Amino acid sequence: MINFHKVSCTFGSPDAGVKNISLNIGDDDFLFLVGPNGSGKSTLLRLIYMDCFPDSGIVKIKNFRSNKIRQKDIPKLRRNIGMIFQDFRLLPDRDVYQNVAISLYISHYKAGQIKKAVHEKINQLNLGHRVHYKPEQLSGGEKQMVAIARALIKDPIVILADEPTGDLDPRSSIEIIDELYKINQNNRAVIVATHDYDLVKRVPDAQIVSLKDGEITSII
Amino acid sequence: MIVFWFLIREGFRGLVRSKFAGAFTILIVWITLTILGIGYIVSRDMVNAVNSLRAQFDINIFLEQTANQQDIKEFASHLKSVEEVGQYKFISKSDAAEKFKDEFGKDILTVLDHNPLPPSFNVQLKPVYRNLASVESITSDLSKFSIVDEIKYKKNFLIILEKYQRAILYIITGTFLLFGFISIVLISNTIKMAIFSRRNIISTMKLLGATNNFVRAPFVIEGILQGFIGASLASLVLYGLSYLLNNHLQSIIQYTVEIDLPLFIAIIVFGILMGLTGSIRAIRKFL
Numbered sequence: 001m002i003n004f005h006k007v008s009c010t011f012g013s014p015d016a017g018v019k020n021i022s023l024n025i026g027d028d029d030f031l032f033l034v035g036p037n038g039s040g041k042s043t044l045l046r047l048i049y050m051d052c053f054p055d056s057g058i059v060k061i062k063n064f065r066s067n068k069i070r071q072k073d074i075p076k077l078r079r080n081i082g083m084i085f086q087d088f089r090l091l092p093d094r095d096v097y098q099n100v101a102i103s104l105y106i107s108h109y110k111a112g113q114i115k116k117a118v119h120e121k122i123n124q125l126n127l128g129h130r131v132h133y134k135p136e137q138l139s140g141g142e143k144q145m146v147a148i149a150r151a152l153i154k155d156p157i158v159i160l161a162d163e164p165t166g167d168l169d170p171r172s173s174i175e176i177i178d179e180l181y182k183i184n185q186n187n188r189a190v191i192v193a194t195h196d197y198d199l200v201k202r203v204p205d206a207q208i209v210s211l212k213d214g215e216i217t218s219i220i
Numbered sequence: 221m222i223v224f225w226f227l228i229r230e231g232f233r234g235l236v237r238s239k240f241a242g243a244f245t246i247l248i249v250w251i252t253l254t255i256l257g258i259g260y261i262v263s264r265d266m267v268n269a270v271n272s273l274r275a276q277f278d279i280n281i282f283l284e285q286t287a288n289q290q291d292i293k294e295f296a297s298h299l300k301s302v303e304e305v306g307q308y309k310f311i312s313k314s315d316a317a318e319k320f321k322d323e324f325g326k327d328i329l330t331v332l333d334h335n336p337l338p339p340s341f342n343v344q345l346k347p348v349y350r351n352l353a354s355v356e357s358i359t360s361d362l363s364k365f366s367i368v369d370e371i372k373y374k375k376n377f378l379i380i381l382e383k384y385q386r387a388i389l390y391i392i393t394g395t396f397l398l399f400g401f402i403s404i405v406l407i408s409n410t411i412k413m414a415i416f417s418r419r420n421i422i423s424t425m426k427l428l429g430a431t432n433n434f435v436r437a438p439f440v441i442e443g444i445l446q447g448f449i450g451a452s453l454a455s456l457v458l459y460g461l462s463y464l465l466n467n468h469l470q471s472i473i474q475y476t477v478e479i480d481l482p483l484f485i486a487i488i489v490f491g492i493l494m495g496l497t498g499s500i501r502a503i504r505k506f507l
Contacts (some may be wrong), residue, residue: 049427072431079429089424093237105226106430150428 001027001157001189002048007057009043017043018214025191030184032200033193035211041193045160049081050074062157079107082151082159086166088143090135096122097131100149107154121149125179141172148179158189165196177202231441241414242446245407249450249491252403256396257458257487261477263392270385274350279359279373281341287367292339295367299341304349304358309342316340338369352378407498411443415506422506432507443499444492451491455484
């Protein structure tokens with residue numbers, strides 16, 4: 001489903017980005033990108049949601065190809081990708097319901113569908129009692145759960161999580177990884193960038209791609 | 221449709237959220253349109269005053285003493301055919317003597333034993349031709365007639381009038397352009413400040429797959445609302461000032477202000493355009 005073919009993206013500096021990456025990610029893979037800061041984990045994720053483009057090589061996500069995609073098609077690609085960030089990226093002035101619903105408004109869903117789907121997803125992630133809370137009233141773990149709900153609700157082909165547990169305590173981190181694993185068990189690809197090796201061990205059948213200085217050092 | 225209403229709602233929410241920056245934008249639109257409105261009313265009345273002065277402008281064509289009825293008749297029919305001529309009046313020698321008596325209180329025949337006053341035509345041009353260039357061209361043509369002895373008109377009056385009218389036009393245009401430009405720059409900078417504080421929201425929306433139009437729309441709606449509110453306040457102030465002037469200050473200032481519905485509509489439309497232009501200009505940097 002996601003294919004990196006000899007991809008280099010260095011942002012004009014030999015010490016940054018990724019170099020000559022070739023990687024295939026299947027429809028139901030759980031993949032960890034591990035490595036120290038600056039190893040290229042986030043760059044690989046950015047290449048998937050086309051926030052940056054390869055200097056050479058091609059990134060292919062379903063029918064979207066990095067060398068052919070038009071600027072106006074990038075939003076369409078992103079509507080097929082669920083994204084989770086270390087800093088949650090929730091809208092601070094909206095409550096939980098609105099933060100989750102925004103994804104569906106962007107994807108032009110109908111009003112009735114939005115209400116039903118949001119409540120279902122919020123309850124599924126045990127956030128029902130927080131539905132009218134603003135992000136500032138939530139714990140770190142709850143915020144990340146809202147971000148997961150927002151990512152999941154649009155039924156994406158893949159979930160990208162960039163250091164999703166970076167700002168969380170160990171218990172919340174485990175909850176988040178377990179939730180992502182559960183999502184993966186429902187036949188959805190999940191890619192998690194992290195430098196927390198303990199978390200990697202919680203997902204038994206995950207693929208682990210180790211990166212260093214922008215290059216893949218091992219795939220387990 | 222649901223997206224449309226969502227974006228409208230977002231625009232209103234943005235207006236409430238922007239607080240200080242939003243209030244500042246409204247204030248700028250308000251002040252600018254009040255000044256422009258006053259400027260427009262004053263300049264409109266000045267132009268009207270100049271035009272009413274111009275309406276008094278006429279040309280006197282004095283004929284030869286020897287001009288006979290046939291010559292005068294032919295000349296009159298020529299005047300009738302001249303495009304620029306609005307109306308004309310023939311003043312015979314005896315009419316001129318009457319006029320002399322009215323103005324000086326003495327009969328010219330008793331003063332001079334004969335009537336030296338020539339027959340003449342008093343010509344008023346159509347308003348659009350009451351300018352120096354047209355007048356000079358017309359008088360030059362008319363002076364070619366052999367029965368025309370002399371043509372008189374207030375050339376200096378026309379020169380001064382045109383000078384003032386040009387000055388008024390320059391001042392009005394300059395003021396409008398300057399204030400329009402300054403306010404659009406100020407508005408877009410203020411909106412830019414407001415958008416800057418929400419740049420993370422914009423980038424999140426884009427990561428979620430929002431198109432540029434989806435991100436832009438609430439800010440543009442917010443700008444339009446700010447322009448509308450500022451313009452409405454300016455209209456209220458102008459109405460209040462005109463009411464005060466017309467009803468309570470007539471004894472001090474002999475000036476009646478007329479404000480009609482088209483002016484209010486123009487102010488509102490201008491305010492909306494200012495908000496629209498300012499917000500489109502501001503959001504461009506963040507997309």
